[in-house]
Amino acid sequence: MDLRQRAEKRVDAKIEFQENxxxxxxxxxxIAIICLLFLQSFWxxxxxxxxxxxxxxDKFFKAYSIKDYREEMIEKEISKMGE
Incomplete structure (x- = not known):
């Protein structure tokens, strides 16, 4: 899987999480308003x-996994060391 496809997959997961x-x-x-006005209970x-x-x-952990965060940190360190 090339870099663009990986990036698209991560962005799609983040958008899906935010929408959800x-x-x-x-x-x-x-539902809270309905429960308060009509049911008098919050079950x-x-x-x-x-x-x-x-x-x-589940969608949060898929979108913002520690593995992805670690990869980003490694890439930043590599770019810093190359300069």
Missing amino acids: LFKYLIVNVI LLFLVMIFWGFDVL
Whole structure:
């Protein structure tokens, strides 16, 4: 896999995480308002937060993995040493 394809894959994963996080926040705010106004309890909100939250965390770790961060640090060090 060449450098451009790797970069595209990482960018796509980051965009997917950010979109999923935005949707997660919007939906949870709406459910919280519904729970507060109509249900008088938050069990539905907690269920959505827990199960969808696992998916958000999974996408976060795929997008911002330690391995990628390590690779970026190595590349920066190599470029510094070459100068």
